[in-house]
Each structure stands twice: as structure tokens, then as C-alpha cells.
Amino acid sequence: MPLKRTQSAGYMTNWAARLFARAIDQKLKPMGMSSGYLPVFFALADGTARTQKQLALGAGIEQPTMAATLNRMERDGWIEREKDGEDRRITHIRLSAAARDKAQDIQAIVNQVNETALSGLNSLEQRVLLDALGKVTMALTRTEENQKHPVPK
Amino acid sequence: MPLKRTQSAGYMTNWAARLFARAIDQKLKPMGMSSGYLPVFFALADGTARTQKQLALGAGIEQPTMAATLNRMERDGWIEREKDGEDRRITHIRLSAAARDKAQDIQAIVNQVNETALSGLNSLEQRVLLDALGKVTMALTRTEENQKHPVPK
DNA sequence: ATATATTACATAGCAAGCTATGCATCTAAA
DNA sequence: TTTAGATGCATAGCTTGCTATGTAATATAT
Incomplete structure (x- = not known):
């Protein structure tokens, strides 16, 4: 028998994710930020540079998605790219000075949406929610890896 | 101080949602289905017709998104559209016979991904997760409504 | 009865995700 | 040392989401 949609973890997760993105984008838009930039922003917030590959891995998104996101962030003045001197395949990415200046405001907005x-x-439910989402991502990541490398080396 | 990303409900929800979609799309693709079609599919699975507006409302997505999804579903043979005889603005949407035939298979795949x-x-954690996601969507939907109608009528 | 609202859907244009594939560049093997 | 493989990034093309706006049809108000 069919699951009611509010009883499907997949549906509810997707729905909540869209609402999160809508809420965050609405508040970030006036300053030229958007939800897709956040993983990159926070990964670079300590001032160090990362490669595109490292950023994609850290954010859990595919490399071409990260490439497109970085193009938009560069266009909007959030990041700067610099070619590696040794290995000319690699590009180092760091936050612009203007971006670092807005770190506090951005963090405040993100915190506010999360709190809402x-x-x-x-607080128990909050802990269980975060813990459960962690377990869900682990379970789904594992099956994904099995799909990609059917026979683990 | 900055939140670690695995401690941010927004980030974790987004991540889990992408993993859900990847897993479901991978299994549905061989039969020409995809995750975006599911809310429509289940809404129409009982055989009754719905309007585009009803489908969008039920799925919690915006009307133009639903219009685009229905175009792809029609192209792929999952739905049929029929103009209302009385009110010529309205189009009734129903599943095709071929789509109804695949309901069991689709439900099985969705169940399997959810179980994984x-x-x-x-089971306690599962209940708390679903309940918490429900509360999160309620909280975010409420603030969204406040944005759209600052002074409720 | 006609002007005004509202309603249902369509269209345009963009963001953020994906897979598949191509192209340099570096590394390792023959 | 040349060839073959691996690595890092770019490009193409698609889906699924959004906002803003347009259009035709119906409903409401004067």
C-alpha cells in the first residue's frame, strides 16, 4: 500500500531542503550571496586556498557542478582563482577580501534560518534530527559507492 | 563561531536530499521515471484527475515548476491532459494506462531506497526524524507565508 | 453592461544539481 | 624516452527548482 507522502523520508527531506534553500536565498539575495555558494564560502572562510577538486569533495557535489558554481562566484566577486606554479592543471581558489568582510553577516543569516x-x-529532537540525517547520508553514500565500484579494490 | 557543516540542519538536509535524488533517479531511469515525477505520480495514482494547480499545491512546488514537470511527463508518456469543458482555463491531468501499469514497480523502488x-x-529514530522534518517544513512554510503576505487579511 | 479582479496556465531566464565526455598536463611503465 | 594511464578542469546537455511576467478566461463590482 502506498506511503502517505509526509511519511516518506525521501519526500520530506526533499521538501525541507527546498524550503531551506528558498528561505536562505531570499535573505542572501540582497547581498549577492546564494545558498549554492555557502559550502564554498565556509570551506574558504579560514582564509586558506583550496583546489576545485577539494571543494567539490568537501561539499559532496560533483566536479562540474562545482566548476559552474565557482564561475558564478567569480563573476560575483566572491572568489579569486590563481594557477599553480608547479602543476599547471591545478587552480587555487580563495575568498576575495570583500567576501571575507561579509563573513559575519552571512553566518548570522544562516544561523537565523537554521534557528527558525x-x-x-x-533540544533532544534537534540532536536526533542531526544525528539521523548524518546516518542517512552515510547509508546513501555507501550504496552510491557500491554502484560506482561494484568490486571494491 | 562557525558551525561545522555536519552540524547545520540546512546543509545536512540539502545533502541528504541530493543523495536521495541520486539514488532514486539511478534506479528509476531505466524505466523512464525520475524523482521529479514522483509527487505527480503518487498524487494521480488512485486514477482520479487533478488540475495543474492542485498538483503544484500538493507537491509544494511552484506552478511554473509543475508546468515544466508535466511537459516532460507528457513527453515521456506518463500523463495525459484534457481541457475542461466548462472552464476553458482548466486542464485535467491523469495518469496514462501505461503509467498505471508500472505503479507497483515504482512503489517498490521508492520503498527500497527509503529503507536503505x-x-x-x-524505529524511534525513524519516527523522530519524520516528525522533526514535518515540524521543520511547518516552521519554514509559516515564515514563507509571512514574507508573501506581510499583513495577513 | 462594462470595467476590473482573479484565476489558470504559459513563457522567459536563471541557479544548482546531474552524467557523459573532452583536453591538457603530469606520472609511471615499457 | 616514448607510450599509457591518471589527474584536474572544462564543456555540453539535461532535470528540477526558482522568480517575474504575460495571456486568456472567468468572476465580480459598479
Whole structure:
């Protein structure tokens, strides 16, 4: 018998993710930021440079998606790219000075949306939610790896 | 101080949602289905027709997104559209016979991915996760409504 | 009865995700 | 040392989401 959609973890996760993105994008838009930039922004926020590959891996997205995101971030003045002197395949990516200046504001907006989203949950429920999402991503990541390398080396 | 990304509900929800979509799309693709079609498919699975507006509302997506999804579903033979005789603005949408025939298979695939995703959680954690996601969507939907109608009528 | 609203859907244009594939460049093997 | 493989990034083309806006049809108000 069919699952009611609010009882499907996949559907509810997708729905919540879209609402998160809508809420965050709405608040970040006035400053030229957007939800897709956030993983890159936070990965670079400590001032160090990363390669495109490292950023994609850290954000859990595919390399071509990261390439497109970095193009938009460069266009919007959030990042700078610099070719490696040794290995000319590699490009180092770092936040622009202007971007570093806005770190506080961005963090505040993100925190505020997260707090709003979690406002109906007590602290136990919040912990279980984060823990459960961690376990879900682990389970799905594992099956994904099995698809890609059917016979692990 | 900055949140570690695995401690951010927004980031984890987005990540889990992408993994869900990847897993489901991979299994549905061989039969010409995809994750974006599922809310429409299940809404129409009982055989009754719905309007585009009803489908968008039920799926929690915007009307132009639903219009595009329905175009692809029609192209792929999953749905049929029929103009209303009384009100010529309205189009009724129903599943094709071929689509109804595949309902069992699709439901099985969706169930399997959900089970895999939740395999690391005990039944209490599963209940709390679904309940928490429901509360998160409620909280974010409420703030969204406030944005759109600042002064409720 | 006609002007005004509202409603249902369509279209345009963009973001952010994906897979598949191509192209240099570097590394390792013959 | 040349060839073959691996690596890092780019490009093409698609899906699924969004906002903003347009258009035709119906409903409402004067």
C-alpha cells in the first residue's frame, strides 16, 4: 500500500531542503550571496586556498557542478582563482577580501534560518534530527559507492 | 563561531536530499521515471484527475515548476491532459494506462531506497526524524507565508 | 453592461544539481 | 624516452527548482 507522502523520508527531506534553500536565498539575495555558494564560502572562510577538486569533495557535489558554481562566484566577486606554479592543471581558489568582510553577516543569516527551522523542536529532537540525517547520508553514500565500484579494490 | 557543516540542519538536509535524488533517479531511469515525477505520480495514482494547480499545491512546488514537470511527463508518456469543458482555463491531468501499469514497480523502488536510507536508524529514530522534518517544513512554510503576505487579511 | 479582479496556465531566464565526455598536463611503465 | 594511464578542469546537455511576467478566461463590482 502506498506511503502517505509526509511519511516518506525521501519526500520530506526533499521538501525541507527546498524550503531551506528558498528561505536562505531570499535573505542572501540582497547581498549577492546564494545558498549554492555557502559550502564554498565556509570551506574558504579560514582564509586558506583550496583546489576545485577539494571543494567539490568537501561539499559532496560533483566536479562540474562545482566548476559552474565557482564561475558564478567569480563573476560575483566572491572568489579569486590563481594557477599553480608547479602543476599547471591545478587552480587555487580563495575568498576575495570583500567576501571575507561579509563573513559575519552571512553566518548570522544562516544561523537565523537554521534557528527558525528548528524552532519547533526541543533540544533532544534537534540532536536526533542531526544525528539521523548524518546516518542517512552515510547509508546513501555507501550504496552510491557500491554502484560506482561494484568490486571494491 | 562557525558551525561545522555536519552540524547545520540546512546543509545536512540539502545533502541528504541530493543523495536521495541520486539514488532514486539511478534506479528509476531505466524505466523512464525520475524523482521529479514522483509527487505527480503518487498524487494521480488512485486514477482520479487533478488540475495543474492542485498538483503544484500538493507537491509544494511552484506552478511554473509543475508546468515544466508535466511537459516532460507528457513527453515521456506518463500523463495525459484534457481541457475542461466548462472552464476553458482548466486542464485535467491523469495518469496514462501505461503509467498505471508500472505503479507497483515504482512503489517498490521508492520503498527500497527509503529503507536503505533509514537502515541505520532504529524505529524511534525513524519516527523522530519524520516528525522533526514535518515540524521543520511547518516552521519554514509559516515564515514563507509571512514574507508573501506581510499583513495577513 | 462594462470595467476590473482573479484565476489558470504559459513563457522567459536563471541557479544548482546531474552524467557523459573532452583536453591538457603530469606520472609511471615499457 | 616514448607510450599509457591518471589527474584536474572544462564543456555540453539535461532535470528540477526558482522568480517575474504575460495571456486568456472567468468572476465580480459598479
